[in-house]
Amino acid sequence: MSDLAGDAEKSPQTKIALRARLLTARRLLSAAERSAAAVKIQDQVRLLVRRTAPRTIAAYVPVGSEPGGSALPYVLAEELPAGGRLLLPILLPDGDLDWAPFSTLAEGPRGLLEPVGPRSGTDAIRGADLVLVPALAVDRTGMRMGRGGGSYDRALSRLPEPGPITVALLHDGEDVDAVPAEPHDRPVMAVMTPTGGFSLRPDPEWTN
Known part of the structure; x- marks a missing residue:
């Protein structure tokens, strides 16, 4: 599930141009390329969940060309430890974003797939041990750029300090040197790409 841009965002032109370039690159990916990238991301997500053993994961259902593919929630659910939950x-x-435990998915606003069942509230993300978020780009400091709707910036702003591991899923080429940042933008702690795998932010090599 992406950040969903409306008319409210007034981003700098550099940010708008970068977003447009990345969205165009995603649209040009073939079905085979998207599928291969999704499999690699899913395999890496499995390893991350096994390594960190989170009791609660907050994630999303990728749509269109978003990394991870539509099967991502099912992969996460399979890897959860006994008694764990996926929001x-x-x-x-x-x-804004409410949250609900994963069971059945149904089509919601704008054709998005959403969980069916009792809602847990916008603050439910605070109880997560691992948070996977969509992004169009993340820079070497961890600054994340979404589609402009601000949904995930609001969600990330609710996390406690110290908070859970926050990971943005990206395609290759979306892990960039710098992202134009605005006051409402929120960083992530790590990124995951099909080829580069999992890497922490800030990038140690960048800060040395």
Whole structure:
């Protein structure tokens, strides 16, 4: 599930141009390329969950060309330890995100797949041990750029300090040197790409 841009965001032109370039690159990916990238991301996600053993994961259902593929929630559910839970987002009318445990998915606003069942509230993300978020780009400091709707910036702003591991899933080429940042933008702690795998942010090599 992406950040969903409306007319509210007034981003700098550099940010708008970078977003447009990355969205175009995603649209040009073939079905075979998207599938191969999704499999690699899913394999790496399995390893991350096995290594960190989170009791609660907050994630999302990728749509279109987003990394991870539509099977991502099922992969996460398979890897959860006994008694663990997977929270998925529900888009609210104001663009914020509610959360509900993963069971059955149904089509929600704008064609997004959302969990069916009792909602846990916007603050439910605070109880997660691992948070996987969509992104169009992340830079070497961990600054994340979404599609402009601000849904995940709001969700990430609710996390406690010290908080859970926050990981943005990207395609190759979306792990960039710098992202134009605005006051509402929130960073992540790590990225995952099909070829580069899992890497922490800030990038140690960048800060040395």
